[in-house]
Amino acid sequence: MQKTTSIALVHFSKNYVEQLNRFELPEEQHQFTALPKEIAIEKVGQYPIVILSDDVPVGFFVLHATDRVKEYSSNPQAMLLTALSIDHQQQGKGYAKMAMFALADFVKQEFKECNEVVLVVNHKNIAAQNLYIKVGFVDHGVRRMGPIGEQTVLNLPL
Numbered sequence: 001m002q003k004t005t006s007i008a009l010v011h012f013s014k015n016y017v018e019q020l021n022r023f024e025l026p027e028e029q030h031q032f033t034a035l036p037k038e039i040a041i042e043k044v045g046q047y048p049i050v051i052l053s054d055d056v057p058v059g060f061f062v063l064h065a066t067d068r069v070k071e072y073s074s075n076p077q078a079m080l081l082t083a084l085s086i087d088h089q090q091q092g093k094g095y096a097k098m099a100m101f102a103l104a105d106f107v108k109q110e111f112k113e114c115n116e117v118v119l120v121v122n123h124k125n126i127a128a129q130n131l132y133i134k135v136g137f138v139d140h141g142v143r144r145m146g147p148i149g150e151q152t153v154l155n156l157p158l
Helices: 014-021 065-069 096-110 127-132
Strands: 007-013 047-052 056-064 077-086 118-120 138-146 149-157
Touching: 007 096, 014 056, 047 096, 056 065, 056 096, 056 149, 065 077, 065 138, 077 096, 096 127, 118 127
Parallel strands: 077 118
Antiparallel strands: 007 047, 047 056, 056 077, 118 149, 138 149
16 A cells, blocks of 8 residues: 655744754755744744644745845745745655645745745755756846855746
8 A cells, every 4th residue: 555645834833932943954955045943934924834734844945025036036925935945854746846845835825916936046056946947937047146156046927
C-alpha cells in the first residue's frame, strides 16, 4: 500500500513555534535562506506561512505585502515570497515542490487582491531555481545584486 503524502499551507500560529524553532539546515542551504526562528514574525504586511504534512510543520516561508515588493516588481498587486525552507530532516520528500504547486491557489484564496508572486533566488542556488521554474515561476531576465552575489528575479502570475 502506497501512502500519498499531502501538504497544507497555513498561516503561522504560536502552536507551531516549538517545532519551527527546531528546524535545521545544512550551511550550504542556510546561506541562501533564513530559518523560521530568524524571522521577525510580528511585522505588519508580512505573512509567515507554515507548510504542514499530517499537521506537522515541515517547511516555512514568508509572503510580503510591504514596500520591499517594489524592489522586485512594479506591480502594486504583487507579493514577495522569501525565506522558503524545508526542515533538513524532512527534505527529499517533495514538500517544497508540493508547497510551491499549492502556492497559487493559497494566495488567490487568502490574498484576493494579489495577482502575482515574485521572489529572488541566488544564481548559485541551482536546486531552488529548478524548483521554482518547474512549478511555474518565470525568469524574465531581471537580475539584482544580493548580499552573497547575483540574484535572479522570478515571477509567478496568478
